[in-house]
Amino acid sequence: xxxAFDEQQLEFRSQLRSWAExxxxxxxxxxxxESRHGWSPDRWKMLGELGVLGVxxxxxxxxxxxxxxDLALLLEEAGRSGLPEPLLENTAVAAPLLSxxxxxxGAEVRDRWLPAVAxxxxxxxxxxxxxxxxxxxxxDLALVFRGGALYAVETDEPSTGRRRTIDGARRLxxxxxxxxxxxxxxxGPEKSTPLRRAAADRGAWAAAAVLVGAxxxxxxxxxxxxxxxxxxxxxxxxxxxxxxxLAGALLRVEFARPLxxxxxxxxxxxxxxxxxxxxxxxxxxxxxxxxxxxxxxQVHGAIGYTWEHDLHLWMKRAWSxxxxxxxxxxxxxxxxxxxxx
Amino acid sequence: MDLRFDDEQERFRQEARAWLEAHAPSxxxxxxxxxxxxxxxxxxxAHRSWEGAMHQARWSVVSWPAPYGGRGVGLxxxxxxxxxxxxxxxxxxVGQNGIFLLAPTLFEFGTDEQKDRYLLPMASGEEIWCQxxxxxxxxxDLAAIRSRAxxxxGDWVLSGQKTWCSRGAFADWLFxxxxxxxxxxxHRGLTYFLVPLDSPGVTVRPIAQLDGETGFAExxxxxxxxxxxxxxxxxxxxWEVAMATTGSERGLSLRSPARYTxxxxxxxxxxxxxxxxxxxxxxxxxDAVARAMIDAEAxxxxxxxxxxxxxxxxxxxxxxxxxxxxxxxxxxxxxxxALELLGPEAELLGEDGRPGEWLxxxxxxxxxxxxxxxxxxxxxxxxxxxLGLPRS
Ligand SMILES: Cc1cc2nc3c(=O)[nH]c(=O)nc-3n(C[C@H](O)[C@H](O)[C@H](O)COP(=O)(O)OP(=O)(O)OC[C@H]3O[C@@H](n4cnc5c(N)ncnc54)[C@H](O)[C@@H]3O)c2cc1C
Numbered sequence: 001x002x003x004a005f006d007e008q009q010l011e012f013r014s015q016l017r018s019w020a021e022x023x024x025x026x027x028x029x030x031x032x033x034e035s036r037h038g039w040s041p042d043r044w045k046m047l048g049e050l051g052v053l054g055v056x057x058x059x060x061x062x063x064x065x066x067x068x069x070d071l072a073l074l075l076e077e078a079g080r081s082g083l084p085e086p087l088l089e090n091t092a093v094a095a096p097l098l099s100x101x102x103x104x105x106g107a108e109v110r111d112r113w114l115p116a117v118a119x120x121x122x123x124x125x126x127x128x129x130x131x132x133x134x135x136x137x138x139x140d141l142a143l144v145f146r147g148g149a150l151y152a153v154e155t156d157e158p159s160t161g162r163r164r165t166i167d168g169a170r171r172l173x174x175x176x177x178x179x180x181x182x183x184x185x186x187x188g189p190e191k192s193t194p195l196r197r198a199a200a201d202r203g204a205w206a207a208a209a210v211l212v213g214a215x216x217x218x219x220x221x222x223x224x225x226x227x228x229x230x231x232x233x234x235x236x237x238x239x240x241x242x243x244x245x246l247a248g249a250l251l252r253v254e255f256a257r258p259l260x261x262x263x264x265x266x267x268x269x270x271x272x273x274x275x276x277x278x279x280x281x282x283x284x285x286x287x288x289x290x291x292x293x294x295x296x297x298q299v300h301g302a303i304g305y306t307w308e309h310d311l312h313l314w315m316k317r318a319w320s321x322x323x324x325x326x327x328x329x330x331x332x333x334x335x336x337x338x339x340x341x
Numbered sequence: 342m343d344l345r346f347d348d349e350q351e352r353f354r355q356e357a358r359a360w361l362e363a364h365a366p367s368x369x370x371x372x373x374x375x376x377x378x379x380x381x382x383x384x385x386x387a388h389r390s391w392e393g394a395m396h397q398a399r400w401s402v403v404s405w406p407a408p409y410g411g412r413g414v415g416l417x418x419x420x421x422x423x424x425x426x427x428x429x430x431x432x433x434x435v436g437q438n439g440i441f442l443l444a445p446t447l448f449e450f451g452t453d454e455q456k457d458r459y460l461l462p463m464a465s466g467e468e469i470w471c472q473x474x475x476x477x478x479x480x481x482d483l484a485a486i487r488s489r490a491x492x493x494x495g496d497w498v499l500s501g502q503k504t505w506c507s508r509g510a511f512a513d514w515l516f517x518x519x520x521x522x523x524x525x526x527x528h529r530g531l532t533y534f535l536v537p538l539d540s541p542g543v544t545v546r547p548i549a550q551l552d553g554e555t556g557f558a559e560x561x562x563x564x565x566x567x568x569x570x571x572x573x574x575x576x577x578x579x580w581e582v583a584m585a586t587t588g589s590e591r592g593l594s595l596r597s598p599a600r601y602t603x604x605x606x607x608x609x610x611x612x613x614x615x616x617x618x619x620x621x622x623x624x625x626x627x628d629a630v631a632r633a634m635i636d637a638e639a640x641x642x643x644x645x646x647x648x649x650x651x652x653x654x655x656x657x658x659x660x661x662x663x664x665x666x667x668x669x670x671x672x673x674x675x676x677x678x679a680l681e682l683l684g685p686e687a688e689l690l691g692e693d694g695r696p697g698e699w700l701x702x703x704x705x706x707x708x709x710x711x712x713x714x715x716x717x718x719x720x721x722x723x724x725x726x727x728l729g730l731p732r733s
Contacts, residue, residue, distance in 0.1 A: 001350065001417050002343045003645045004653065069342050223728040238731040240717075243724030250723060251666055258642035259635070265344050280635045332631035336612070 003258070005073060012051075013073040019050060020081035026310040032084040033168030037138030039084040047085060048120020056095040061114035067268035068092065068202070072209050072261055079213025082313050084169030086123050086136045092206030094124035097143060097199050101152075102187050109152045109186070113141050128172075128324050129200045129341060134163060137171035144175050145196045148189030151180045167320035168313075200341045201278045204325040205267060208260045208278075208285035211321050214314050215253045215285070215292035221311065222246060222296040229301075242299055249288075249295040256284035275340075279331035286328040289318035344645075346421065353418050357425040360398055365431035366391060368698075376432050378695070380554035385469075385511040388435035392466025402440055402464045409456070410464035416648045420597060427599035435508065439463040439470035441594040443516050446586045450533075450574040458570075459535070473503035473517025473536075473560060474583070481718050483518075484527040484580070488562060490519040490534060497521075497572070499536065499565040507712075509558030510547035513538060516586075518579045525577065533579035535571040542566075552696060552704050587714060588661050593648065595713065596668045598641035604675045604702065605637035608682075611699075615682050622684055629678040636671040643667070659726035662719040669709030669716060676703035 005013075023043060032039050047053050055071050057063020064070075071091055078087045095117055098110045116122035125139025135142045142153045153175055163172040186192070223246055226237030236242050263281040266274035293315040297304045304311045322328065326341075333339045346354070366373045376391060377384035395401040396410055404419040405411025412418075434440065440463060447456055462468040479485040488501025499519055506515065515536045522530030538545055542565040550556035574582035612630045616623040643664070647657060679699040680687040691697050696704060710716040724730045 001346050001645065001649070003642070003649045005342060219728070223730060226730055235731050237724075238733050240721065240733060243728075243730050243733075244717070244720045246728055246730070247666075247720040247723035250728060251663055254660075254663055255636070255639040255643050255667055258646045259639050261342070261646075262344060262642050265342055280638055283631070284635055284639060329628060332628050332635070335631045335634065336609075336627050338627060 003261070005069075005261075009070055009073055012070070013077055015050065016052060016074055016077045017081070019046070020077065020083065024081045024083050026082070026313060029082050029084055029169070029310075029313050037136075038169040038171040039086065039138060041138070044085050044123065045120040047087070048118060052087070053090060053120050054118035056091050056099075057114050057118040058099055061099075061110070062118040063095070063114070068205065068264040069261070069268055071206070072264045075206055075209035076213035076216075076260075079210035079215075079317070080217045082214070082217070082317060086125075086138070088203070088206035088210055089126055089136055090117055090123055093126045093199050093203045094143060096202060097126065097195060098124065100195060100198075101150075102191050105152075105184075106186050109141070116140075125173075126199060126203070127175075128203070129326065131172065131324075133174050133177070134172040135175060137162065137173045139173075142175050143186075144180065145192060146177070146180055148192060150186040150192040150195060151184050152186055153179050153184055155179065165320050167316040169317070170320050197275075197341045200325065201275055202267060204282040204331070205260070205263050205278045207321045207325040208256070208263070208281040211285040211289040211318060212253060212257050212260055214318050214321070215249075215256075215289040218289075218292045218296040218311065218314050218318070219246060219250050219253065221314075222299040226299055236299070245295050245299060249292045252284070252288035252291050256281070256288040259284050276335055279326070279335045282326055283328040283331040283335070286322040286331075290322050290328075293318045346417065350418060350421055353414065354421045354425060357400065357403075357422050358428070360400060361425055361429045361431060364394060364398070365426075365429045367430045367432075369430055372429065378554060379433055379435055379508070380510075380550070380556045382511060385435060385508075388432055389466040389469060391432050392434070392436050392464075392469075396465040401436075401466075402444070405444070405460065405464065409460040416593070416652060417645075420599070420644065420648065423597035424599040424602075427597075427603040430603070436463060436466050436469055437595070438472050438507065438512075438516075439468070439514075442472065442586050443470050445594060446533075446573065446582060449585055450582050454570065455535075455573065468513045469508065469511070470514045470516060471506040471509040471512040471538075471558070471560075472586075473506055473509075473515045474587075475505045476502055477504055481715055483583075484531075486518050486520055486531060488517075488519045489523070490521050490532060490567070492521075493566075495569065497532075497534070497567045497569070499534065499542075499562040499567055501562050503560045503562075505548075505557050505712075506560055507557050509538075509545060509560055510555045515560060516573070518583050521579075522577050528580045530577055531579040531583070532576050533573040533582040534567055535573055536562075536565065536567055540565050540567070551707070552701070588657065593644065593651070593657060593661075593664075596664075598637070598644045598668075601637040601668060601671050601675065602641050604672070605634045607698075608633055608675050608679050611679055611682050619684065622682065626678060626682055629674070629681070633671065633675045633678050636667070636674060640664075640667055640671055659722055662714075662722040663727070665713055666716055666719050666723070669706075672706040672709050673703075676706045679703075 052074055054063030055066050059065035075088055098114050101110050113124055117124055122140040123138055125135030125142040127135055127144055144151045144153055226242055227235055229236045259281040263277040266277040296311055300311055303309050366376050368375050376387040379385060379388050392401060399412055402411045403414050403422050406413050474483055476486055490497045490499050503517055515538055518531045519534050520530055521532040542563040544561040546559045547555035548557050608630055612623055680703055725732055
């Protein structure tokens, strides 16, 4: 029993953190929100060069061939920095899914796209459960489950329409049903169902990891603000009501974290309990991030309620990801066997 | 990262399980019957005998060195033992104040003579300890302590009053803080004393708790003579010593996660059973049941996380306040949800006139946010020491 990250994993996180401090500032996030897809292909390329996009890509396809435990702190860091790029979708969902595609066509798709993802030259879209047919904007390839089958749809813009989400970096496009054909069909229900479920579990886990990072950032920023903002001739952080709000939110984040790390381990080990562990992680992280968002907003007062202040960039990520990949209530219901993917 | 227990730890688990299954008094089938209530003279002595039986088989204090009755095993083995202990629903440890709170402090601050004198009888249950921090005017503000110790001849003479001493009604010894330098700054002039409750001048007055049983006591001191050998740590430096004890209380040692994971597993069982009898109620409460289950598991994993850090040479600092907040809230959530699942039956006492397991657990859980430093105080600590907010 050794429940901790190793030196390399911690070092990789520091690298990503330093990089994000330079290349993923709030101003960069705002610019991304104004851009075509909501994220930046240039930054995607840099993430490829950093090795971040290759973590879960097998070594024979140009990646590092590591697991979700190695990815956990990087996703958390993505949440902390507010990274707008589709990191969780590509590293936690698409890359492992591509690695498992069955058949000759599956091998072709894998050989073509995995190395491109690892290098940051392509992004592969995956459908968010419950929003069937919608994938992230800017995807070069969409892996779509439809009518029980799995398809690989390759196109510059696999869309018939765009849906914005509350998070300006998360734009969704609909994959046109007319683009699905026997020519790009990867497999039928028998093979696709377990792939779809496993993909959903990894997506839910990865969203939980990002949420923990975003929650942490919001609490830290609110604590910074509470030290500086003066009312009644004292910093508002000296008021007990403010302290207790922040301590309560921090508590939920600190105890969500080990659930997230444990779920990563269970997924890597193919533990039969992994789906339950994922649900615990996602439920706890969704709630922690929602609480962190409302707490941070309350501590900031009106300035936090503006477009101009940066807080909303993280709040919106939190709200989006808290509801995506199964919300807290859905995951709790799944834990008791009431529902499933 | 490796979340598996190794073979040796698994063997240790099996050995503990086998012994506990054969010997532990428990409401579970196939065990000796549960012991009478801890808060009666008879029940207290029955619990003391159980401590003795555990000590003889060397299960009382597994993490202590062998000369003091332990097996010298590590933190994770201790957690494994606790999991097995709660799994069979073995008796409440009547010696817990000594074993889990005083002992870590003795190991850190005690002289060799003190360790030799106190640890073995503590492990065997021959000497049961109670904590003497609180006083009528010193609750959350512990540094307001007024009980005094004065130098007389070569000894100390204690006077004053302690209160809310858990298990104090039947305990043998008390550890606590007394003011030795009334001139010094409040936190400075305190000294940590070890006092036998049968000393001349000590009066113990039992106090009935919420459930009507004598779970704690007031202790009065009138010119109680105590030798230097019964001072733990340096004179006037008792505050630092006491902080080590209260850190243990909030941190790793007092509330091991097994207590909550076991209760959460019983809650899920209760939910499954009520699903057949009261499906609508069960459906309404499913979310709360899952929440309680997740929180218990989060506490377990968080403890593993902290234990790993400690074994890797790290410290448990102000995070122990987060632990305390989390276990006390989790305990309440588990028991509240169970009572809601019982619905109209929740208020019923058993045939013996005592609360059943859920009501009893609920009453006890209600104390969690109060003792070991109230949750309001812990939130202050987290905000100031973890988040760096200014003091009020
Ligand atoms: C079951 C049980 C067992 C106990 N066992 C022991 C024992 O063995 N030995 C022992 O010494 N003591 C024991 N205690 C006592 C316990 O340590 C105290 O109850 C606790 O420290 C609080 O003190 P108080 O009860 O005087 O409450 P007070 O300090 O009077 O507090 C009352 C309320 O005011 C709040 N409050 C006080 N100060 C502040 C502040 N600065 N900011 C915000 N809120 C504040 C508190 O949080 C609380 O809600 C036990 C208590 C219980 C319930």
